[in-house]
Amino acid sequence: MPVITEIEDLRRIYKRRVPKMFYDYCESGSWSEQTFRENLSDFEQIYLRQRVAIDMTGRSTASQMIGQDVAMPVALAPVGMTGMQHADGEIHAARAAGKFGVPYCLSTMSICSIEDVAENTDAPFWLQVYTMKDDDYTQRLFDRARAAKCSAAVITVDLQMLGQRHKDIKNGLSAPPKLTAKSIADMSWRVPWGLEMLRTKRRFFGNIVGHAKGVGDASSLSDWTHHNFDQGLNWDRIREFRRMWDGPLIIKGIMDPRDALEACNVGADAIVVSNHGGRQLDGALSSIRALGPIMDAVGDRIEVHLDSGVRSGQDVLKALAMGAKGCWIGRAYVYGLGAMGERGVSEALRVIHKELDVSMGLCGRTDVRALDRDILMIPRGFSGDWED
Numbered sequence: 001m002p003v004i005t006e007i008e009d010l011r012r013i014y015k016r017r018v019p020k021m022f023y024d025y026c027e028s029g030s031w032s033e034q035t036f037r038e039n040l041s042d043f044e045q046i047y048l049r050q051r052v053a054i055d056m057t058g059r060s061t062a063s064q065m066i067g068q069d070v071a072m073p074v075a076l077a078p079v080g081m082t083g084m085q086h087a088d089g090e091i092h093a094a095r096a097a098g099k100f101g102v103p104y105c106l107s108t109m110s111i112c113s114i115e116d117v118a119e120n121t122d123a124p125f126w127l128q129v130y131t132m133k134d135d136d137y138t139q140r141l142f143d144r145a146r147a148a149k150c151s152a153a154v155i156t157v158d159l160q161m162l163g164q165r166h167k168d169i170k171n172g173l174s175a176p177p178k179l180t181a182k183s184i185a186d187m188s189w190r191v192p193w194g195l196e197m198l199r200t201k202r203r204f205f206g207n208i209v210g211h212a213k214g215v216g217d218a219s220s221l222s223d224w225t226h227h228n229f230d231q232g233l234n235w236d237r238i239r240e241f242r243r244m245w246d247g248p249l250i251i252k253g254i255m256d257p258r259d260a261l262e263a264c265n266v267g268a269d270a271i272v273v274s275n276h277g278g279r280q281l282d283g284a285l286s287s288i289r290a291l292g293p294i295m296d297a298v299g300d301r302i303e304v305h306l307d308s309g310v311r312s313g314q315d316v317l318k319a320l321a322m323g324a325k326g327c328w329i330g331r332a333y334v335y336g337l338g339a340m341g342e343r344g345v346s347e348a349l350r351v352i353h354k355e356l357d358v359s360m361g362l363c364g365r366t367d368v369r370a371l372d373r374d375i376l377m378i379p380r381g382f383s384g385d386w387e388d
Protein backbone atom coordinates (compact mmCIF):
# COMPACT_ATOMS: atom_id res chain seq x y z
CA MET A 1 0.00 0.00 0.00
CA PRO A 2 1.58 3.31 -1.05
CA VAL A 3 1.84 6.02 1.59
CA ILE A 4 -0.93 8.55 1.00
CA THR A 5 -0.48 11.93 2.66
CA GLU A 6 -2.44 14.21 0.35
CA ILE A 7 -5.16 14.05 -2.32
CA GLU A 8 -2.55 14.69 -4.99
CA ASP A 9 -0.95 11.28 -4.20
CA LEU A 10 -4.24 9.63 -5.11
CA ARG A 11 -4.54 11.60 -8.34
CA ARG A 12 -1.11 10.44 -9.49
CA ILE A 13 -1.94 6.76 -8.89
CA TYR A 14 -5.38 7.20 -10.46
CA LYS A 15 -3.84 8.64 -13.60
CA ARG A 16 -1.65 5.57 -14.06
CA ARG A 17 -4.41 3.06 -13.36
CA VAL A 18 -7.45 4.23 -15.34
CA PRO A 19 -7.80 4.58 -19.14
CA LYS A 20 -7.01 8.08 -20.37
CA MET A 21 -10.55 8.51 -21.69
CA PHE A 22 -11.98 8.29 -18.14
CA TYR A 23 -9.17 10.19 -16.47
CA ASP A 24 -9.67 13.05 -18.94
CA TYR A 25 -13.44 12.91 -18.42
CA CYS A 26 -12.88 13.61 -14.74
CA GLU A 27 -9.88 15.89 -14.86
CA SER A 28 -11.13 18.54 -17.23
CA GLY A 29 -13.35 21.58 -17.37
CA SER A 30 -15.33 23.15 -20.15
CA TRP A 31 -13.72 25.14 -22.96
CA SER A 32 -10.64 27.06 -21.78
CA GLU A 33 -10.92 25.53 -18.27
CA GLN A 34 -10.55 28.96 -16.63
CA THR A 35 -13.28 28.26 -14.06
CA PHE A 36 -11.97 24.73 -13.48
CA ARG A 37 -8.53 26.17 -12.63
CA GLU A 38 -9.76 29.14 -10.59
CA ASN A 39 -11.96 26.89 -8.45
CA LEU A 40 -8.68 25.69 -6.95
CA SER A 41 -6.47 28.76 -7.16
CA ASP A 42 -9.06 31.06 -5.55
CA PHE A 43 -9.00 28.99 -2.37
CA GLU A 44 -5.31 29.92 -2.14
CA GLN A 45 -6.19 33.61 -2.09
CA ILE A 46 -7.78 33.19 1.32
CA TYR A 47 -5.46 32.87 4.32
CA LEU A 48 -6.04 31.21 7.66
CA ARG A 49 -5.37 33.20 10.81
CA GLN A 50 -2.98 31.31 13.07
CA ARG A 51 -3.66 31.56 16.81
CA VAL A 52 -1.56 30.20 19.66
CA ALA A 53 -1.86 29.32 23.33
CA ILE A 54 -5.54 28.48 22.98
CA ASP A 55 -6.66 25.11 24.39
CA MET A 56 -7.24 22.94 21.34
CA THR A 57 -8.07 19.69 23.12
CA GLY A 58 -11.42 17.96 22.63
CA ARG A 59 -11.83 19.01 19.02
CA SER A 60 -14.85 17.81 17.07
CA THR A 61 -15.57 17.73 13.35
CA ALA A 62 -19.00 16.17 13.89
CA SER A 63 -21.85 18.19 12.50
CA GLN A 64 -25.13 17.91 10.63
CA MET A 65 -26.05 18.32 6.97
CA ILE A 66 -29.78 18.77 6.29
CA GLY A 67 -30.45 17.50 9.78
CA GLN A 68 -28.45 14.29 9.29
CA ASP A 69 -25.52 13.55 11.61
CA VAL A 70 -22.15 13.53 9.83
CA ALA A 71 -18.65 12.71 11.10
CA MET A 72 -17.47 15.82 9.24
CA PRO A 73 -19.51 18.16 7.04
CA VAL A 74 -18.26 16.76 3.75
CA ALA A 75 -20.46 14.86 1.27
CA LEU A 76 -19.45 12.85 -1.80
CA ALA A 77 -20.86 14.75 -4.79
CA PRO A 78 -22.79 13.04 -7.59
CA VAL A 79 -20.36 11.98 -10.29
CA GLY A 80 -21.59 10.43 -13.52
CA MET A 81 -19.99 7.23 -14.78
CA THR A 82 -18.21 6.56 -11.48
CA GLY A 83 -18.54 2.88 -12.34
CA MET A 84 -16.17 3.43 -15.26
CA GLN A 85 -13.43 4.80 -12.97
CA HIS A 86 -13.48 1.52 -11.07
CA ALA A 87 -15.73 -1.50 -11.54
CA ASP A 88 -18.86 -1.06 -9.37
CA GLY A 89 -17.43 2.35 -8.41
CA GLU A 90 -20.66 3.77 -7.01
CA ILE A 91 -21.00 0.86 -4.57
CA HIS A 92 -17.38 1.24 -3.43
CA ALA A 93 -17.75 4.99 -2.93
CA ALA A 94 -21.06 4.66 -1.08
CA ARG A 95 -19.59 2.00 1.23
CA ALA A 96 -16.58 4.17 2.06
CA ALA A 97 -18.83 7.15 2.77
CA GLY A 98 -21.14 5.04 4.94
CA LYS A 99 -18.25 3.68 7.00
CA PHE A 100 -16.79 7.16 7.45
CA GLY A 101 -20.14 8.65 8.41
CA VAL A 102 -20.55 11.15 5.58
CA PRO A 103 -23.30 11.32 2.93
CA TYR A 104 -22.92 9.78 -0.50
CA CYS A 105 -24.89 11.23 -3.41
CA LEU A 106 -25.56 8.91 -6.35
CA SER A 107 -25.78 10.51 -9.80
CA THR A 108 -28.66 9.67 -12.13
CA MET A 109 -25.92 9.17 -14.74
CA SER A 110 -24.31 6.43 -12.67
CA ILE A 111 -23.35 2.98 -13.86
CA CYS A 112 -24.67 1.12 -10.79
CA SER A 113 -28.41 1.65 -10.40
CA ILE A 114 -30.20 3.01 -7.33
CA GLU A 115 -31.22 -0.55 -6.46
CA ASP A 116 -27.65 -1.88 -6.94
CA VAL A 117 -26.30 0.66 -4.47
CA ALA A 118 -29.14 0.15 -1.97
CA GLU A 119 -28.71 -3.65 -2.00
CA ASN A 120 -24.95 -3.48 -1.52
CA THR A 121 -24.61 -0.80 1.16
CA ASP A 122 -25.99 -0.15 4.64
CA ALA A 123 -26.19 3.62 5.02
CA PRO A 124 -28.96 5.63 3.31
CA PHE A 125 -27.67 7.72 0.41
CA TRP A 126 -28.87 10.75 -1.55
CA LEU A 127 -30.03 10.64 -5.14
CA GLN A 128 -29.19 13.37 -7.66
CA VAL A 129 -31.70 14.03 -10.41
CA TYR A 130 -31.30 16.10 -13.55
CA THR A 131 -34.12 18.32 -14.74
CA MET A 132 -35.43 16.26 -17.64
CA LYS A 133 -38.43 16.87 -19.86
CA ASP A 134 -39.77 13.35 -19.28
CA ASP A 135 -41.84 13.72 -16.09
CA ASP A 136 -42.82 10.04 -15.99
CA TYR A 137 -39.17 9.10 -15.91
CA THR A 138 -38.42 11.67 -13.19
CA GLN A 139 -41.39 10.57 -11.09
CA ARG A 140 -40.24 6.95 -11.37
CA LEU A 141 -36.74 7.99 -10.30
CA PHE A 142 -38.17 9.60 -7.16
CA ASP A 143 -40.35 6.51 -6.52
CA ARG A 144 -37.33 4.24 -6.89
CA ALA A 145 -35.35 6.54 -4.58
CA ARG A 146 -38.14 6.34 -1.99
CA ALA A 147 -38.27 2.53 -2.26
CA ALA A 148 -34.47 2.43 -1.81
CA LYS A 149 -34.86 4.61 1.33
CA CYS A 150 -32.76 7.46 -0.05
CA SER A 151 -32.57 10.12 2.62
CA ALA A 152 -32.55 13.16 0.29
CA ALA A 153 -32.97 14.14 -3.34
CA VAL A 154 -30.69 16.59 -5.09
CA ILE A 155 -31.86 18.48 -8.15
CA THR A 156 -29.04 19.73 -10.34
CA VAL A 157 -30.13 22.93 -12.03
CA ASP A 158 -27.00 24.00 -13.90
CA LEU A 159 -27.22 21.50 -16.73
CA GLN A 160 -29.99 22.62 -19.06
CA MET A 161 -27.48 21.94 -21.78
CA LEU A 162 -23.98 20.58 -21.76
CA GLY A 163 -20.81 22.64 -21.51
CA GLN A 164 -18.23 21.35 -23.95
CA ARG A 165 -15.14 19.50 -22.82
CA HIS A 166 -12.78 19.22 -25.75
CA LYS A 167 -11.03 16.09 -24.51
CA ASP A 168 -14.23 14.05 -24.26
CA ILE A 169 -15.02 14.74 -27.89
CA LYS A 170 -11.50 13.94 -29.02
CA ASN A 171 -11.40 10.77 -26.91
CA GLY A 172 -14.82 9.61 -28.14
CA LEU A 173 -15.97 9.15 -24.53
CA SER A 174 -18.72 6.56 -23.98
CA ALA A 175 -19.87 3.94 -21.47
CA PRO A 176 -18.99 1.23 -22.07
CA PRO A 177 -16.06 2.46 -24.20
CA LYS A 178 -16.48 1.98 -27.96
CA LEU A 179 -13.90 -0.45 -29.25
CA THR A 180 -11.62 1.49 -31.57
CA ALA A 181 -7.89 1.05 -32.20
CA LYS A 182 -7.25 4.05 -29.93
CA SER A 183 -9.50 2.92 -27.05
CA ILE A 184 -8.21 -0.66 -27.21
CA ALA A 185 -4.63 0.64 -27.05
CA ASP A 186 -5.60 2.90 -24.14
CA MET A 187 -7.28 0.13 -22.16
CA SER A 188 -4.94 -2.73 -22.95
CA TRP A 189 -2.21 -1.70 -20.54
CA ARG A 190 -4.56 -0.82 -17.65
CA VAL A 191 -4.70 -4.51 -16.77
CA PRO A 192 -6.15 -4.47 -13.20
CA TRP A 193 -8.80 -1.93 -14.29
CA GLY A 194 -9.72 -4.07 -17.29
CA LEU A 195 -9.90 -7.35 -15.36
CA GLU A 196 -12.20 -5.82 -12.76
CA MET A 197 -14.38 -4.37 -15.52
CA LEU A 198 -14.65 -7.78 -17.17
CA ARG A 199 -15.74 -9.32 -13.86
CA THR A 200 -18.67 -6.93 -13.29
CA LYS A 201 -21.97 -6.92 -15.14
CA ARG A 202 -22.42 -3.20 -14.47
CA ARG A 203 -21.11 -1.37 -17.52
CA PHE A 204 -24.13 0.65 -18.74
CA PHE A 205 -26.05 3.59 -17.28
CA GLY A 206 -28.00 1.56 -14.72
CA ASN A 207 -30.61 4.23 -13.95
CA ILE A 208 -31.49 4.88 -17.56
CA VAL A 209 -31.06 1.86 -19.81
CA GLY A 210 -34.21 -0.22 -19.34
CA HIS A 211 -35.88 2.52 -17.25
CA ALA A 212 -36.38 5.43 -19.65
CA LYS A 213 -38.95 4.94 -22.40
CA GLY A 214 -37.28 3.85 -25.62
CA VAL A 215 -33.83 3.41 -24.09
CA GLY A 216 -33.05 -0.27 -24.28
CA ASP A 217 -29.37 -0.03 -25.09
CA ALA A 218 -26.42 2.34 -25.08
CA SER A 219 -26.96 3.50 -28.66
CA SER A 220 -30.43 4.93 -27.98
CA LEU A 221 -29.17 6.54 -24.78
CA SER A 222 -27.26 9.48 -26.24
CA ASP A 223 -30.31 10.43 -28.32
CA TRP A 224 -32.55 10.29 -25.27
CA THR A 225 -30.16 12.37 -23.15
CA HIS A 226 -29.74 14.92 -25.90
CA HIS A 227 -33.50 15.39 -26.30
CA ASN A 228 -34.36 15.21 -22.63
CA PHE A 229 -32.26 17.88 -20.96
CA ASP A 230 -34.78 20.64 -20.50
CA GLN A 231 -33.56 23.91 -21.96
CA GLY A 232 -36.96 25.39 -21.11
CA LEU A 233 -36.47 24.82 -17.37
CA ASN A 234 -37.87 27.53 -15.05
CA TRP A 235 -38.64 27.85 -11.32
CA ASP A 236 -42.23 26.67 -11.82
CA ARG A 237 -40.85 23.43 -13.23
CA ILE A 238 -38.57 23.14 -10.21
CA ARG A 239 -41.65 23.58 -7.97
CA GLU A 240 -43.20 20.62 -9.83
CA PHE A 241 -40.15 18.51 -9.05
CA ARG A 242 -40.43 19.62 -5.43
CA ARG A 243 -44.00 18.25 -5.40
CA MET A 244 -42.82 14.89 -6.79
CA TRP A 245 -40.50 14.34 -3.80
CA ASP A 246 -41.72 14.83 -0.24
CA GLY A 247 -38.36 14.22 1.51
CA PRO A 248 -35.44 16.58 2.08
CA LEU A 249 -34.50 18.39 -1.11
CA ILE A 250 -31.23 20.04 -2.12
CA ILE A 251 -30.81 22.29 -5.16
CA LYS A 252 -27.35 22.06 -6.67
CA GLY A 253 -25.67 24.47 -9.04
CA ILE A 254 -26.46 27.93 -7.63
CA MET A 255 -23.97 30.73 -8.34
CA ASP A 256 -26.01 33.94 -8.03
CA PRO A 257 -27.76 35.46 -4.96
CA ARG A 258 -30.98 35.94 -6.97
CA ASP A 259 -31.11 32.24 -7.84
CA ALA A 260 -30.36 31.38 -4.22
CA LEU A 261 -33.40 33.38 -3.14
CA GLU A 262 -35.54 31.59 -5.76
CA ALA A 263 -34.37 28.28 -4.31
CA CYS A 264 -35.54 29.44 -0.85
CA ASN A 265 -38.95 30.19 -2.37
CA VAL A 266 -39.47 26.71 -3.87
CA GLY A 267 -39.05 25.10 -0.47
CA ALA A 268 -35.65 23.49 -0.84
CA ASP A 269 -33.90 22.45 2.37
CA ALA A 270 -30.42 23.36 1.14
CA ILE A 271 -28.56 24.72 -1.85
CA VAL A 272 -25.14 23.86 -3.17
CA VAL A 273 -23.10 26.79 -4.40
CA SER A 274 -21.49 25.03 -7.34
CA ASN A 275 -20.34 25.63 -10.88
CA HIS A 276 -20.29 21.87 -11.51
CA GLY A 277 -16.55 21.71 -10.92
CA GLY A 278 -15.92 24.10 -13.83
CA ARG A 279 -17.61 21.74 -16.27
CA GLN A 280 -20.49 23.98 -17.36
CA LEU A 281 -20.13 27.76 -17.82
CA ASP A 282 -16.46 28.45 -18.46
CA GLY A 283 -15.73 32.01 -17.34
CA ALA A 284 -18.05 31.78 -14.33
CA LEU A 285 -16.63 32.78 -10.94
CA SER A 286 -15.12 30.13 -8.74
CA SER A 287 -17.58 28.78 -6.17
CA ILE A 288 -15.60 30.09 -3.23
CA ARG A 289 -15.81 33.64 -4.64
CA ALA A 290 -19.54 33.24 -5.23
CA LEU A 291 -20.20 32.02 -1.69
CA GLY A 292 -19.96 35.32 0.25
CA PRO A 293 -22.66 37.29 -1.61
CA ILE A 294 -24.96 34.25 -1.55
CA MET A 295 -24.53 33.89 2.22
CA ASP A 296 -25.26 37.60 2.64
CA ALA A 297 -28.43 37.29 0.53
CA VAL A 298 -29.97 34.19 2.12
CA GLY A 299 -28.79 34.55 5.72
CA ASP A 300 -30.43 31.81 7.80
CA ARG A 301 -33.26 31.17 5.35
CA ILE A 302 -31.66 28.05 3.89
CA GLU A 303 -28.72 25.76 4.54
CA VAL A 304 -25.84 26.51 2.17
CA HIS A 305 -23.26 23.99 0.99
CA LEU A 306 -20.38 24.49 -1.44
CA ASP A 307 -18.52 22.41 -3.97
CA SER A 308 -16.05 22.89 -6.82
CA GLY A 309 -12.32 22.97 -6.19
CA VAL A 310 -12.28 21.38 -2.73
CA ARG A 311 -9.11 19.30 -2.51
CA SER A 312 -8.13 19.63 1.14
CA GLY A 313 -9.38 20.03 4.67
CA GLN A 314 -8.08 23.60 4.58
CA ASP A 315 -10.45 24.29 1.67
CA VAL A 316 -13.32 22.82 3.68
CA LEU A 317 -12.35 24.94 6.69
CA LYS A 318 -12.35 28.13 4.59
CA ALA A 319 -15.78 27.43 3.12
CA LEU A 320 -17.24 26.60 6.52
CA ALA A 321 -15.74 29.72 8.07
CA MET A 322 -17.37 31.77 5.32
CA GLY A 323 -20.73 30.37 6.38
CA ALA A 324 -21.27 27.13 4.43
CA LYS A 325 -22.75 24.33 6.51
CA GLY A 326 -20.96 21.67 4.46
CA CYS A 327 -18.77 20.96 1.45
CA TRP A 328 -19.09 18.37 -1.28
CA ILE A 329 -16.14 16.77 -2.97
CA GLY A 330 -16.14 15.37 -6.50
CA ARG A 331 -12.74 14.77 -8.03
CA ALA A 332 -10.99 14.41 -4.66
CA TYR A 333 -12.79 11.12 -4.02
CA VAL A 334 -12.82 9.98 -7.66
CA TYR A 335 -9.01 10.09 -7.59
CA GLY A 336 -9.11 7.76 -4.59
CA LEU A 337 -11.66 5.48 -6.19
CA GLY A 338 -9.73 5.17 -9.45
CA ALA A 339 -6.49 4.65 -7.53
CA MET A 340 -7.64 1.89 -5.18
CA GLY A 341 -11.41 1.45 -5.05
CA GLU A 342 -13.22 1.70 -1.72
CA ARG A 343 -9.93 1.94 0.19
CA GLY A 344 -8.91 4.91 -1.93
CA VAL A 345 -12.16 6.77 -1.16
CA SER A 346 -11.60 6.05 2.52
CA GLU A 347 -8.06 7.42 2.17
CA ALA A 348 -9.37 10.60 0.53
CA LEU A 349 -11.80 11.11 3.41
CA ARG A 350 -9.12 10.34 6.00
CA VAL A 351 -6.73 12.88 4.43
CA ILE A 352 -9.36 15.63 4.29
CA HIS A 353 -10.56 14.89 7.80
CA LYS A 354 -7.06 15.11 9.25
CA GLU A 355 -6.32 18.35 7.41
CA LEU A 356 -9.59 19.85 8.61
CA ASP A 357 -9.08 18.77 12.21
CA VAL A 358 -5.46 19.95 12.48
CA SER A 359 -6.00 23.23 10.63
CA MET A 360 -9.04 24.03 12.73
CA GLY A 361 -7.01 23.43 15.90
CA LEU A 362 -4.14 25.60 14.70
CA CYS A 363 -6.65 28.40 14.10
CA GLY A 364 -7.56 28.07 17.78
CA ARG A 365 -10.94 26.46 17.20
CA THR A 366 -12.29 23.17 18.51
CA ASP A 367 -15.81 22.86 17.09
CA VAL A 368 -16.47 22.67 13.37
CA ARG A 369 -20.03 23.90 13.98
CA ALA A 370 -18.85 27.14 15.52
CA LEU A 371 -16.52 28.56 12.89
CA ASP A 372 -16.72 32.12 11.61
CA ARG A 373 -14.92 34.55 9.34
CA ASP A 374 -12.61 35.65 12.14
CA ILE A 375 -10.27 32.74 11.35
CA LEU A 376 -9.91 33.96 7.75
CA MET A 377 -8.02 36.71 6.03
CA ILE A 378 -9.96 37.36 2.85
CA PRO A 379 -8.46 39.84 0.39
CA ARG A 380 -10.49 43.01 -0.06
CA GLY A 381 -12.73 42.69 -3.13
CA PHE A 382 -12.44 38.89 -3.13
CA SER A 383 -16.09 38.42 -4.01
CA GLY A 384 -15.85 41.11 -6.65
CA ASP A 385 -16.59 44.77 -7.06
CA TRP A 386 -18.16 44.58 -10.46
CA GLU A 387 -19.53 47.15 -12.87
CA ASP A 388 -23.36 47.11 -12.87
Ligand SMILES: Cc1cc2nc3c(=O)[nH]c(=O)nc-3n(C[C@H](O)[C@H](O)[C@H](O)COP(=O)(O)O)c2cc1C
Pocket residue numbers: 025026027039077078079080081107108109128156252274275276277278279307308309310328329330331332
Ligand atom coordinates in the same frame (compact mmCIF):
# COMPACT_ATOMS: atom_id res chain seq x y z
C1 LIG B 1 -16.46 13.32 -13.75
C2 LIG B 1 -17.54 14.16 -13.15
C3 LIG B 1 -18.86 13.82 -13.39
C4 LIG B 1 -19.89 14.57 -12.80
N1 LIG B 1 -21.19 14.18 -12.96
C5 LIG B 1 -22.17 14.86 -12.31
C6 LIG B 1 -23.50 14.38 -12.34
O1 LIG B 1 -23.80 13.36 -12.93
N2 LIG B 1 -24.44 15.12 -11.70
C7 LIG B 1 -24.13 16.28 -11.02
O2 LIG B 1 -25.02 16.92 -10.44
N3 LIG B 1 -22.87 16.72 -10.96
C8 LIG B 1 -21.89 16.03 -11.56
N4 LIG B 1 -20.60 16.46 -11.46
C9 LIG B 1 -20.29 17.64 -10.65
C10 LIG B 1 -20.02 17.24 -9.19
O3 LIG B 1 -21.21 16.82 -8.56
C11 LIG B 1 -19.45 18.41 -8.39
O4 LIG B 1 -20.28 19.51 -8.55
C12 LIG B 1 -18.03 18.75 -8.82
O5 LIG B 1 -17.28 17.59 -9.06
C13 LIG B 1 -17.36 19.57 -7.74
O6 LIG B 1 -16.09 19.97 -8.15
P1 LIG B 1 -14.74 19.20 -7.74
O7 LIG B 1 -14.67 18.01 -8.62
O8 LIG B 1 -13.69 20.20 -8.01
O9 LIG B 1 -14.86 18.79 -6.28
C14 LIG B 1 -19.57 15.71 -12.03
C15 LIG B 1 -18.22 16.04 -11.81
C16 LIG B 1 -17.22 15.27 -12.36
C17 LIG B 1 -15.78 15.64 -12.08
